[in-house]
Amino acid sequence: MASGYGLQGGPSRCFPFWQEVLACYVVNTSAEDDSGKKKCAPVLEDYYECLHHKKEAARVRALQAAYRKAEASSARENAPSAGQIRNLGLLDKEEDTKQVLGG
Template sequence: MASGFGIHGGVGRCFAFWQEFSKCYAQTDTPSKCRAPAEDYLECLHHTKEIERAKELKAEFIRQNEHKAHESRKLAEIAADGIINTVGLLRRDDS
């Protein structure tokens, strides 16, 4: 992966990140200073943060749609009870 060659030849997609990390690591005495380039390289390889963010977005989208569906059902029931009964089309027995 750090060889510089992609799977179909040419430069690999993460090679630039590897070069940045390698340059940082070679120039420093404390490797902890190279944490950001290392995280960028690992994210390029594995997409862990991207996948986690996509899961969060999907869960929020589902939650919002469930809430909208629940609210619209409530409104439809209220409207059906109120409007249809006041017009006199249906007679509801409360007994």
């Protein structure tokens, strides 16, 4: 990001956010007074999100957790029976199952 150029030679994906940060600093601060930097916190946060995607990753993790929880709580429509699991879906293998179970 130091040069502002991306992998294909154009501007990097976060360069517009960096320009907004610089513009905010130029407008809200001066050489003597740095108190205006507080006004630039949301813009700086957007720039950091563009660089690191922490909020996006947290949102994806939350969505995946909710999806897994919903999947675990709902019953499956086409759940295999115990016999199908033992026979691995093979036809006419009840005798093999009886031999394995010792019956």
